[in-house]
Amino acid sequence: MQPLRRTLGMLALAVAGSLVLLGAGMPVASAHDALVATTPADGASVPAAPTEVSLGFTGAVQELGAEVVVTGPDGAAATDGDARVDGATVTRPLAPGLSGGTYSVAWRVTSADGHPISGTTTFTVAGGTATTPGPVQEASAARPAGSSSSGPAIAIGAAVVLVLALLLAARQLRSRT
Structure with a gap:
């Protein structure tokens, strides 16, 4: 027994x-942070080149690994300096004297819950003179990177x-x- x-x-x-x-x-059911606003707005046409690109998220993002790459119409990098994270906002300075054309903004950040999210936006510069960024506008749907479990x-x-x-x-x- x-x-x-x-x-x-x-x-x-x-x-x-x-x-x-x-x-x-x-x-566990959890919502990852998502891009909700960009300056310049995704797909916008701005009269003059902005001095920076700004991305707003639904929650604070981690500073480690935050990356924003802005590419000009000729395929060359259009940034000047490193990306800065301030809570739920990531800002990347742009090179001075940008020419007119369409610019691509590829971004990748790590949300507060540790999951990477990424996406792209675009904006078009009608002229080449630097200007201060306008008000933040709602971003188009950005697709978060797949999460692993x-x-x-x-x-x-x-x-x-x-x-x-x-x-x-x-x-x-x-x-x-």
Whole structure:
């Protein structure tokens, strides 16, 4: 009777451990930060070159890894200085004397929950004289980068533990008979 109790106890412990692992792997519903505003606005045509590009997010973003790359109509970099993070706003200074044409803004930041998000916007400069940025306008839909989860790996690990426990229990029971 003692070996049977021990086997059943080990089986119960394995099942409980597997359930804990499965519960730990369940994804928590959370909304990642998203781009909500850009200056200049996405797709806007501005009369003169702005001195900076500004991106506004739904929540504070992490300073580490924040990247804003502005490319001019000729494919050359149009930035001057590093991106600055201030809470939910990321700003990148632009090079002086930008010419007219369409500029692409590629950005990548890490949201407060640790997930990277990225996207692109564009704006067109009608002239080449620097001007201060206008008011912040709502951004077009930016697509956040896909997030990864360790849920499937934990579920597989829990299933392996459970199968091993069942095999051990079956082996123990067979050895008794």
